Amino acid sequence: MNTKVVVPTVVAIIVIVAAVLLLTRGGEQAPTTIRLYMEDMVETAYLEKLLPEFEQQTGIKVVIEKASYEVMREKLISVFKSSEGYYDVIIVDNPWVAEFAEAGWLVPLDDFLAENPQLNVDDYLTSLWWTVGKYWKDGKVYMLPWYNYALALMYRTDLVNTPPRDWAEFYSLAKQLTDPQKDFYGVAAQARRGYKVVEEGLNYVYGFGGRVFDASLRPVINSSQAVEALFLYGRVVFETAPPGAINWEFDEAFQAAQSGKAAMMITYNWMIGALNNPEQSQTAGKWMVAPVPGGYAVLGAWGWAIPHNAPNKEAAFKFLAWVASPETEKKLALMGHAPVRKSTFLDPEVNQKYPYMKTLLEVVDNSLPIVPPVTVGEQIVHILGQYFSESLLHVKDFEEGKISEAEAKALIKQELDKAAQEIYELMKTEGYYEQQVQLPPPWGPG
Amino acid sequence: MSMDVKRIFISSLVYLVIALLLMSIMLPIVWIVVTSFKPESVAKIPSVWVFEPTLDNYRYIASIKPIWKPLADTLLVATSVAILSLAFGTPAAYALARYEFRGRDDLAFWILTFWMSPPVVFVIPLFLMFDRMGLLDTYIAIVLAHTLGNLPFVIWLMREYIRDVPREVEEAALIDGYSDAQVFARITLPLIKPGLVAVGILAFIFSWIEFLFALVLTTFNVRLLTVEVSSYWTIAGVILGPMTAAITISIIPATLFAFILQKHIVRGLTLGAVKGE
Amino acid sequence: MFLLPSLALLVGIGLAPFFYVLILSFHRYRLTWSDRPWEFVGLDNYRYVMNWERFWDAAWNTIVFAVGTTLLSFAVGFALALFLSQRFRGRGILRALVIIPLLIPPVSVGLMWRFILHPLLGLVPWIIKSVTGVTVSFFETPAMAMFSLILIDAWEWFPFMFLVLLAGLESLPREPYEAAYVDGANRYQIFRHITLPLMRPVIAVAVLLKFLISLKVYDIIYTVTTGGPGTATETLSYLIYRQTFAYFWVDRGSAMALVYEYLIILFAVLFVKYALVKARAG
Incomplete structure (x- = not known):
């Protein structure tokens, strides 16, 4: 047979197999790493700046996978349907909550919220809470609001x-x-x-x-x-x-x-x-x-959720407890994050930095979800x-x-x-x- | 005399049109490169050409969101796909071009039907299949999927190039005692080199720009450029500077690759000589 | 023997998904119905698709789009292939440069062209305005939007035509040309009476393949118009993409894809029978 075709083919196959073996090895994660799937936005950059704080507190390393909003649905389907599960924490858009929840793709957060009273869900603006938080059909919570886009x-x-x-x-x-x-x-x-x-x-x-x-x-x-x-x-x-x-x-x-x-x-x-x-x-x-x-x-609003096949749920809950807390949200808001909590909207420090915060509160308060x-x-x-x-x-x-x-x-x-x-x-x-x-x-x- | 003037006029007109065509084709590419050096405030205003150039966008793709791993992976996957598609496709094309057997054209057509349906619906079953085989997020899965996607067009194009090779050459070799495989490897392959190179480049490119399978079949271990670059498309606008920088960087190896290979897309000199005998 | 590896791959990996889609098209199933079994509904999905006005509107849009972009990219690709098959300095660089558009991910191509065609700030409208003083809006009307999409797609895909046709030109036999030169034929005559007839089979295959590619394109539509304004630029592959991947109605998506595939096969049979066989017969 012709060496011109066969040799490169064999070489390619060897390279591929070697690469697969090497990289799948390397892909195995240390037990204290969680993976986040979210959009590449300024909000994500703010969060990244705060992450060292969480990593220090808990020893859990956070890796953020940034994606485009426009392809998230397509990717999330493969995340939910795969037998291994890729991500521990994901960001979900408000029109998708009910859909993913009814399909059984999200972990209910009620027990977690009961264990973490400091998260104080009453602090979320009503419009947001009913949009991404409490799912009225079964009364359970599948997502915690992350930021609003009223x-x-x-x-x-x-x-x-x-x-x-x-x-x-x-x-x-x-x-x-x-x-x-x-x-x-x-x-x-x-x-x-x-x-x-x-x-x-x-x-x-x-x-x-x-x-x-x-x-x-x-x-x-x-x-x-x-x-x-x-x-x-x-x-x-x-x-x-x-x-x-x-x-x-x-x-x-x-x-x-x-x-x-x-x-x-x-x-x-x-x-x-x-x-x-x-x-x-x-x-x-x-x-x-x-x-x-x-x-x-x-x-509209994004929210945090945990996929049903998250590899490391325990660490994911810890992350949620940290990221959704009023303290973290205030720090993020001072960087320019769009708040979801009443307390943040009314916080004097935040208001001093962003004088239009009260207007924004009025906007989000008087808003109806897109669906x-x-x-x-x-x-x-x-x-x-x-x-x-x-x-x-x-x-x-x-x-x-x-x-x-x-x-x-x-x-x-x-x-x-x-x-x-x-x-x-x-x-x-x-x-x-x-x-x-x-x-x-x-x-x-x- | 007037014939000459007319001819000169027509040929300069043709060259003018070609020049304009080339310019309008290259303009967006120039724009991409220019934009990759623009600061954010004017990045999305293409009519601004005077600005203070910045390397921020390159810094972004070098350190904040490095594209090296996706770039290397994409090169590896696309090269493997090109080689595998040719290795699988060319013999098949040879058989379909040269051997007479019942249902040959039907078979060729059936192979092409794989290329006729929108790939969208096949992504999900293919995903489920690779999941069951435990091959998700491996090079094998994505290379197989892309090779499969390329085979029909590789076979069809190679078949057409093989047809152009005069039969007498192969028959002469058979008389000289060559086996079928030897004829194919020693006689036909060298003669269809321009086709092999062109189709190889195309198979490479098709894998290079494929998006949907890349999105669904790869995650951490394998990262591909199309998926990486798509993440610059956010709800609050396209992150254009880093995107154009990533494109600029990524087309350099691919274009070099094409430049080296294109030299082989030249007239097979033997062909005319043999035919002239 | 030569065919076996390819067929093994096609049958091994390609056929299973095809049967999955075929079976799915006779059931009622949404991707989110994780624990619900597939419900057999016979031809319901097909009936729905056949009676769906939007499906046929989209079919028409698809044809307009595919014909437009195939012709345009063929014209540009063939002109450049003829030009760059001549021998001159810098030919190699030009050959490598003109394939760049095909190397840019289609999603990015679509996004970039939105800025290039921006009516107030874009490159092309700016050039047109500096020359003629008219503000052009490339997506104002349904017809303009379709035209702009064809333009963008042809820009991306002409290198495909270019490469296929260039390789075809380069593997043409030499001696008819030598004979023509001896006879004193001019360039146009050589092109018309030698190049074109000899190239016809390659052109036919190139056009067929590009047409099939155009039928499948959805990324550019997704990024540039999302099918709008109204449904003016909604093509079948975009419609199927939405049903399957955005709405998760894989059942209808499958039925649509299969009906679509049969339509294409019908077209392709006719094309191969008439155009290709005729081109090969010369």
């Missing part, structure tokens, strides 16, 4: 005197500030299909009094309030936002805002720090934060995302004079009807309508 209004103090209080006011102010000739726009909108258009558009729906679900978990997203809200949202996107905002995500919008091309932006409340940071922003120092117009904001913890949260967000995006295209036709306002609204209503129908069928498949369920506060009655 949406808020960012505005340029040199251009906006008082932040608008409702969406109509917001629209007219944005329109007034827009000057395409100078490449300047009222709002750096992010209307890309998927999470973004929902995170932004749902604020309008909430502000107009619409909701995604009623108290008995029936979809009500096709209400007339929601139609009006999305119509106005479309006008904001096409009249006062830069061209292309219909496909914008956070990055595009943030760059437009920081480089001085927009006067306002709806984004995660803690982004105020980045907008005023000279290293990240050319307009640093000119930004202020306010609650979103219309009162209720969309809320309640149901087992199909991710899919519901994407159903909404698709039909919100379709609705915007109808507003675009209206802007171009192709259809009248009434026609546009009728078409939006049709899209939202489809969304409601799909959500209903999905919830039914997952067994939500077999018995009477009531949403707990703050989103249900009470």
Whole structure:
């Protein structure tokens, strides 16, 4: 046989086998190492700075595996399904809690919380606690809140005197500030299909009094309030936002805002720090934060959880007891972390460093989750995302004079009807309508 | 005379188009390299070309989140995949190109059907299979998965290149007393070198850029670049500086590799000579 | 004998997942239903898929996308392959440089192009604006969004065409060219009457393979438009990706993937029967 093919093949196989043997050996962990799986964010960097403290206290070494939010679900599936289990502690997004909990993929934390009263769960903000903490269906706790991403209004103090209080006011102010000739726009909108258009558009729906679900978990997203809200949202996107905002995500919008091309932006409340940071922003120092117009904001949150197949649960609990404690959260908050505890929001030291903390508390207090913890949260967000995006295209036709306002609204209503129908069928498949369920506060009655 | 002018005009037009094409193709690559030296405040504003260059991004990928292990692993995996795909695929391609047997074209087509379905649905069963075999997070699993993914296209392309080799050459060798395997190894392989190199490079690249299988089948022991680089995509924006720095660093070995190999994509001189006999 | 190793690998590792998917497509099962058994539902999943409007919309988008990107990357790849098969200084460097786009992870390609095409701050709109004074928005309308995706994908994949066609060009026999030179044919005539006919089989295979690759692409769609605006750029592989990996409906995902695969096989049979056989017959 030809040596040109055979020799490299044999060499490659030997190299591979050797490497596998060597590296699988090396992969065996010392008993006191735990692995964390979380997103690569500034929050992660803050945590890394504090880790030596925990390692000193307990002798447990922490290795953080940083991943992209966009691929976490895919990876987590393989983590949950693998027979060995890779990670001891993971970060889970709020639309996924119920899903992972019902699948039996997360360890219930109730016993752990009973043993660790210093964690004081009553200190968590109610909206957050019901979003990622207590799972109302079985009353158990599967996750501890880590940080919030409630949406808020960012505005340029040199251009906006008082932040608008409702969406109509917001629209007219944005329109007034827009000057395409100078490449300047009222709002750096992010209307890309998927999470973004929902995170932004749902604020309008909430502000107009619409909701995604009623108290008995029936979809009500096709209400007339929601139609009006999305119509106005479309006008904001096409009249006062830069061209292309219909496909914008956070990055595009943030760059437009920081480089001085927009006067306002709806984004995660803690982004105020980045907008005023000279290293990240050319307009640093000119930004202020306010609650979103219309009162209720969309809320998202990450939480700590322990996978059912965590190799080292005991150490994982120790880590949780440390990271979720009020003391650790205060230290993190002083670095810029987005708090989840009332005590941190009201802490004098934190307030001294970040004078807008009280505003942020107001934002998070008055927020409703993007979806309640149901087992199909991710899919519901994407159903909404698709039909919100379709609705915007109808507003675009209206802007171009192709259809009248009434026609546009009728078409939006049709899209939202489809969304409601799909959500209903999905919830039914997952067994939500077999018995009477009531949403707990703050989103249900009470 | 006017013919000449016309010809010159047309050929300079063609070269102008080629030059523009090359420029527009290279522009984003230049942009990647430039961005890797930008400070964070202007990193995501491509129209800014004047700035104070910084090495922060390279420091990030060198020490804060080192890419050396993923880079070495990816090189190892991609090279193994390229070699294995060719070692498995070329003989099969030879058989499919040269031997007449019943259902030959059907078999070739059936092999290609492995390449027709979206890989997404096969990730989960493959994952469960490797889990049962205890091969998760090993080089074997990812190399096997990538080799499997490459085989259909390797076989199809090599088959086409083998067809281009005139049969008479092989038949002459058979008469000289060569066995089938010897003909394949001594006569055919050298003649299809351009194809081998090109397909080898492609198999290497396909493994290099594959993401989904890499994400699900590897974790700590094996780390691959695509997964590493994807982690720069966060909910609060893309961490663009380190990402472009990682890309810049990672394309250097791969491009060098391609540069060394491309010399072998040259006309097989023997081919014309043999055919001319 | 020559075939055995490959077939062993394909059958050994490739076939089991295929049967898993096939069986799954007749059941009702979600990945999160850990302890629930698979419930046999016959053809329900297939019925659902066949009657799902979005599936067929996505099929159409997929075809538009795949045809567009295949043609564009073929045109660019072939032009460069012809150019770089000539002998001149620096050819080696250029050959290595033009394959760089294919070496960048697709996820990064998508993310980068979002900045390059940013209407206010991006590179391309900035150049267009400096030249013409018009602000171009690359994702404003459904048609523009599709066009931009094709552009990005073709940028990434033309090196594939380039490599395959270059190797094909380099292994062409020499003597028809020598004969043509003796006859005094010009370059265009040589290209039209010698290169093109001789290259036809390789071109056909290259186009077929690139078309199949384009049908499977989801990363660029995921990173650049997530299928929007509306459902304008939602392709089948993206739809299947979402069903399977984001929503965990592996049952429907499997059925969709199989229906999709049968459609592609149908197309490929026709292509191989007509285009490829004809190209080989010359």
